[in-house]
Amino acid sequence: MVSPKHADPFHAAEKSDGQVRDSQPLFHQYGAEVQRFGDVRLFPIALGYNARVESCQLLNHILADTIILYNLYKKHHWLVRGHTFYQLHLLLDKHADEQLKLVDLMAERVQTLGGVAVADPRHVAELTTIPRPPNGAEQVPAMLSRLLEAHEILITKVRDAVDKTADNRDDGTNDILVSDVLRTNELQVWFIAEHLVDVPAVRIDQDG
Known part of the structure; x- marks a missing residue:
C-alpha cells in the first residue's frame, strides 16, 4: 500500500541521507521590491554617486523613447x-532591429551604473515624450514624417545627455550615446528623409 506522503506528487521526496528533494516548481511566489526605480546601488567603478544617478535618469528617458x-x-x-x-x-524592419540593439545596450548600461532600467511598457509610456500615433494605418508620408519627428525628439535628448555625461566624466555612458545611439539615429534619419523627396523616377525633357 502506498503511503499518503508518497501518493501526493507535490510532496517532497526524502533522500536516503534525510535531505529533502523536490522538483516541483513553486508557483505564485511574491516578495518585496528589492530596488526601487530611481535608486542606484554602489558599484566600484570609480564614478561618483551623483554622476551615476544623473546618467541613469538621462539614459532611462532616452531608453523609453527608443523603445x-x-x-x-x-x-x-x-x-x-x-x-x-x-x-x-x-528598411523599416532593419531600422527596428538596430533600435532594439540600442535598447539592450542602454538598459545594460543603466544596470552597470547600479540603476534600474525602464522596461514595462506601461512605465515606458509614462516616461516617453514621443507623441502617440493613431491606432490605425496612416498614409506612407505621414508614417515617415512621424518617424523623423520621433528621431528628432530622441536626438535632442541624446545631445543634452552627451554634454552632461562629458561634464560628469561618465565616459562609458558618453561613448555609448555618441558612438552608438547618436550615430545610429542620425544615419536612420538620412535614410528615412530621402524617401520623402518628391523626385520622379523619369523626367521627360520637354524641349528635346
Missing part, C-alpha cells in the same frame, strides 16, 4: 503600403 521608436518602426513595417512597399518594408 517607443522601435515599436513605431515595427508598426509602420507592418502597415506600410503602396508602390514602395517592398523597399520600405525591409
Whole structure:
C-alpha cells in the first residue's frame, strides 16, 4: 500500500541521507521590491554617486523613447503600403532591429551604473515624450514624417545627455550615446528623409 506522503506528487521526496528533494516548481511566489526605480546601488567603478544617478535618469528617458521608436518602426513595417512597399518594408524592419540593439545596450548600461532600467511598457509610456500615433494605418508620408519627428525628439535628448555625461566624466555612458545611439539615429534619419523627396523616377525633357 502506498503511503499518503508518497501518493501526493507535490510532496517532497526524502533522500536516503534525510535531505529533502523536490522538483516541483513553486508557483505564485511574491516578495518585496528589492530596488526601487530611481535608486542606484554602489558599484566600484570609480564614478561618483551623483554622476551615476544623473546618467541613469538621462539614459532611462532616452531608453523609453527608443523603445517607443522601435515599436513605431515595427508598426509602420507592418502597415506600410503602396508602390514602395517592398523597399520600405525591409528598411523599416532593419531600422527596428538596430533600435532594439540600442535598447539592450542602454538598459545594460543603466544596470552597470547600479540603476534600474525602464522596461514595462506601461512605465515606458509614462516616461516617453514621443507623441502617440493613431491606432490605425496612416498614409506612407505621414508614417515617415512621424518617424523623423520621433528621431528628432530622441536626438535632442541624446545631445543634452552627451554634454552632461562629458561634464560628469561618465565616459562609458558618453561613448555609448555618441558612438552608438547618436550615430545610429542620425544615419536612420538620412535614410528615412530621402524617401520623402518628391523626385520622379523619369523626367521627360520637354524641349528635346
